[in-house]
Amino acid sequence: MTKGEQIVAMTVGKTKREGYPKLTIEHPFFRKLRTFMANKHYWMGTATDLLTEMNDTATPPNTVTKLLNKFSFELYCSDGIDVCFRRTNRRRIIEIHNHK
Structure with missing residues (x-):
C-alpha cells in the first residue's frame, strides 16, 4: 500500500494496518x-519545519497540510x-497565530 493509499484509507476509516490514526481533530x-x-x-x-521544531517524526508533511486545511x-x-x-517560490508557508 502506497503512502497516498494509506492516507485515503485513513480518511475513510478502512485501514489495513493498525496503528494509523484517522484524519480527525483527535489526530496526535x-x-x-x-x-x-x-x-x-x-x-x-x-x-x-513545523514537524522538525515539534520533534514529530511520525506525521508526514503532506498529512500536516491536509489536517490543518481540513x-x-x-x-x-x-x-x-x-x-x-x-505560497512563495515552490514553498507553501504556514502561518500559525495563537490568540489565547
Whole structure:
C-alpha cells in the first residue's frame, strides 16, 4: 500500500494496518501542535519545519497540510489557533497565530 493509499484509507476509516490514526481533530499531531503553540503567539515556516521544531517524526508533511486545511476552523474555535497558508517560490508557508 502506497503512502497516498494509506492516507485515503485513513480518511475513510478502512485501514489495513493498525496503528494509523484517522484524519480527525483527535489526530496526535494536534495534541503536539497545542503543546508546541502553548507559549508562542506566532510561528511561520513550512510543514517540514513545523514537524522538525515539534520533534514529530511520525506525521508526514503532506498529512500536516491536509489536517490543518481540513480542521483549521475547529482548531480556532477550540484553542484559538489560527492557521493561514501562502505560497512563495515552490514553498507553501504556514502561518500559525495563537490568540489565547
